[in-house]
Amino acid sequence: MDFLDEVVITVRSGDGGGGCVSFRREKYIPKGGPDGGDGGDGGDVILSADKTCHSLSDYRSRRSFKAGSGSPGGGNQCTGRNGEDLILPVPLGTIVENAVTGDFIVDLVRAGERYLLLPGGQGGKGNRHFATATNRTPRMAQPGIPGVELKIRLSLKLLAHIGLVGLPNAGKSTLLASLTMARPKIGDYPFTTLIPNLGVLDLDDDHSVTLADVPGLIEGASEGRGLGLRFLKHIERTGVLFHLLDAAGRTAEGVLEDYRRIRNELEAYSPALAEKPQVVLLNKLDLLDDGNGKVARIGRALEEEGVPWIGLSALKGQGIQDLKRLILVNWDVWGLECLDSREADPSCTNPEVDG
CATH class of the missing domain: 3.40.50.300 (P-loop containing nucleotide triphosphate hydrolases)
Structure with a gap:
């Protein structure tokens, strides 16, 4: 039986990449300032109402999903790549609830509707952001913010005239x-x-x-x-x-x-x-x-x-x-x-x- 109208899944947004500790080192600039780049942001978890879907059967065998994590920052002020968003297609008429508390989250009824369920973790700042007049060689950078995990219940109520x-x-x-x-x-x-x-x-x-x-x-x-x-x-x-x-x-x-x-x-x-x-x-x-x-x-x-x-x-x-x-x-x-x-x-x- 291929039809499935209710399922509980766990989703997690991507972790932010860590900032970089780096200093400019070139031939004629042996003691350059800090140039550590920022980490990339983690991917978001997005629900997308897809009119070509008619069941939640795609979630029958797999119940855990995670967006991509951001890459760490690099030297020479290079920002890390953002993590790939996790886009979960659901049929029109899907009701989303917090599976732990039972709280209503969203009812997706319009074709093409997208709902940002969980934002990705923000990337950490590189050491170039922490230079001051009294500390011109900061050896610190921010770690990326971890993603958020949530257990949700997807319940389908068909849309029909x-x-x-x-x-x-x-x-x-x-x-x-x-x-x-x-x-x-x-x-x-x-x-x-x-x-x-x-x-x-x-x-x-x-x-x-x-x-x-x-x-x-x-x-x-x-x-x-x-x-x-x-x-x-x-x-x-x-x-x-x-x-x-x-x-x-x-x-x-x-x-x-x-x-x-x-x-x-x-x-x-x-x-x-x-x-x-x-x-x-x-x-x-x-x-x-x-x-x-x-x-x-x-x-x-x-x-x-x-x-x-x-x-x-x-x-x-x-x-x-x-x-x-x-x-x-x-x-x-x-x-x-x-x-x-x-x-x-x-x-x-x-x-x-x-x-």
Whole structure:
């Protein structure tokens, strides 16, 4: 399994290089003054929000990182080379916390955003800085300032416009594959989806949305049963939730019961999550012989609860165009800004760095 959404790593900024003790010695200047150069600064630790990353799996096997140290100063006022910065790419939506204290540090949500986590140690001054009228040959220089070490927790909450929720085997992965270029694992058995999947749906030349498919919820998911508690966080940032319900495999009353079970789990996990705009997608209509008006009965019951709905077949593509039109019509209502437009100033931000 390649997906990883939480990890604890240790990072350390680079040490500053030491200043140099040196004196100018040339053919006609046998007793020149001090000319020791300064040490180079240690490298910074920088977090970079990279929209090409979709998981923290790069940190699965390695948990300790250190920036480069500054080089010592040299004679003839030569300054040591600065240490190389350590730039750690993380997916958009990564929350960074102090793993020891639990204190929040930063939430990286904009593509290209950089955050200066730890500054490198400053290089020490060479002996030329310590010459005075009474001590013209100082034999001292400053050592470099050591870097700072910090243990941090990286937690990923996916950024997506739309979250797909439903019971196991409702057809969420099939719908994601039908709408987007995503290719999640699909099978006719519960818990096919074991990790969140993302896909991008192009609606027209100016509008595209990202969809997140999370593993199927079961009763008690909000309390940690099944995979629900681990992955419910990945739909907290979405603008709207699509409930995918199996209209063919259940009675009308059973389908409504499934919807209410999902609603209850969302509300138990986070009342704010349950208050998001929601749409019910009655799936698998291709398997349904609806001579008794089952879909219409379900639809009327949902409308009485104030929930919009659409009937479709993710497998056959039935109703997909209606779904796209629904998203476009509600674009502003649901606040579906283009995630790709959320570009950040690439310069580092962090006015106060506290190691």
